[in-house]
Amino acid sequence: MKKNSKYCLGIETTAHTFGVGIVDFEGNVYSRINDIFTPESGGLHPMLVKEQHLANFHKTILKALKEANLSIHNINLVAFSQSPGLGPVLRIGALVSRLLSQKLNIPIVGVNHCIAHIEIGRLKCQIEDPLTLYVSGGNTIVSAFESGRYQIFGETLDLAIGNMIDSFARDVGIAHPGGPKIEKLAKESKHYLSLPYSVKGMDLSFSGLYTAARRLIESKEFNSKYNLSDVAFSLQETAFAMLTEVTERALAHTQKKEVLLTGGVAANERLQEMIEYISMEHDAHFEVVPLRYAGDNGAMIAWTGVLKYLHNGEDEIKHTIIQPKQRMDNIEIPWRE
Ligand code: AMP
Ligand code: MG
Numbered sequence: 001m002k003k004n005s006k007y008c009l010g011i012e013t014t015a016h017t018f019g020v021g022i023v024d025f026e027g028n029v030y031s032r033i034n035d036i037f038t039p040e041s042g043g044l045h046p047m048l049v050k051e052q053h054l055a056n057f058h059k060t061i062l063k064a065l066k067e068a069n070l071s072i073h074n075i076n077l078v079a080f081s082q083s084p085g086l087g088p089v090l091r092i093g094a095l096v097s098r099l100l101s102q103k104l105n106i107p108i109v110g111v112n113h114c115i116a117h118i119e120i121g122r123l124k125c126q127i128e129d130p131l132t133l134y135v136s137g138g139n140t141i142v143s144a145f146e147s148g149r150y151q152i153f154g155e156t157l158d159l160a161i162g163n164m165i166d167s168f169a170r171d172v173g174i175a176h177p178g179g180p181k182i183e184k185l186a187k188e189s190k191h192y193l194s195l196p197y198s199v200k201g202m203d204l205s206f207s208g209l210y211t212a213a214r215r216l217i218e219s220k221e222f223n224s225k226y227n228l229s230d231v232a233f234s235l236q237e238t239a240f241a242m243l244t245e246v247t248e249r250a251l252a253h254t255q256k257k258e259v260l261l262t263g264g265v266a267a268n269e270r271l272q273e274m275i276e277y278i279s280m281e282h283d284a285h286f287e288v289v290p291l292r293y294a295g296d297n298g299a300m301i302a303w304t305g306v307l308k309y310l311h312n313g314e315d316e317i318k319h320t321i322i323q324p325k326q327r328m329d330n331i332e333i334p335w336r337e
Pocket of ligand 2 (some may be wrong): 113117136139263295296
């Protein structure tokens with residue numbers, strides 16, 4: 001523990017991850033511990049996720065304190081993911097955070113999960129003002145800072161990209177999360193099969209692509225004219241080209257000089273390659289958030305909590321109610337002006 005340092009403990013609970021992170025007010029990260037719910041079959045059932053988070057939150061907090069070599073009494077601020085996410089799951093983080101705040105008599109702040117992804121990216125990649133492509137199991141958003149807010153320039157109209165790939169993977173018997181295994185399969189092919197490409201204005205739709213990929217697997221021609229690697233390759237090429245098109249148009253419009261790729265799907269090397277290419281074409285510096293911080297984690301919540309607290313002060317308890325549907329572009333960002 002450093003003398004005179006102040007520490008924020010952040011709790012991430014929007015979906016599968018109960019994440020706890022501890023940072024100081026200067027942005028040094030001392031711990032990042034994740035307890036992740038993995039479905040045995042099907043998608044994320046909020047009630048099952050909630051039960052796991054309820055069972056494990058205490059030991060996850062203790063592990064984070066141990067990793068940081070701190071006691072709970074060294075914590076000066078608690079931050080939690082207030083929005084957006086699965087209601088029953090968000091409620092666990094809000095409850096635990098309020099309990100900590102009241103028991104320890106320390107301030108509490110609620111944080112928007114999508115904004116937290118951008119802020120930890122800016123911190124860890126040491127970049128100022130990026131256009132961000134945030135791609136994960138639950139979100140697909142192209143965003144940049146303009147007029148005091150993180151404006152949304154493009155987003156999915158239906159499935160999130162990670163969810164779409166995971167669902168396809170599940171249909172072909174690949175365990176959750178399917179993204180990394182689909183990437184591996186895709187690397188074995190160069191045989192592109194035509195699939196629907198759906199960009200509507202600046203927004204994306206992945207449901208038609210998902211259905212068409214499933215049809216390829218169910219077809220009589222599967223395993224005679226093409227194989228699973230070919231479908232995985234075609235699915236990735238189509239979905240990532242859609243993401244790249246929207247990101248490039250947002251880049252041309254905003255004229256940003258930095259591009260940030262984050263979220264769990266940022267791990268994908270083919271997507272990295274495509275976004276890096278358009279960044280270069282527009283003379284923009286490209287960064288992938290280190291994977292430890294690109295997926296959901298408590299450190300991003302803690303750091304965004306510090307930024308918010310230093311500019312807005314603490315949240316009153318009545319303002320710590322969860323907001324499962326809150327959009328990032330509805331939130332003012334005073335620390336960026
Ligand atoms: P997150 O929701 O940010 O925690 O990220 C989880 C999502 O990232 C899941 O949908 C994973 O399948 C996906 N993912 C992780 N690694 C990869 C990869 N290499 N390629 C594609 N998707 C990935
Ligand atoms: Mg996320």
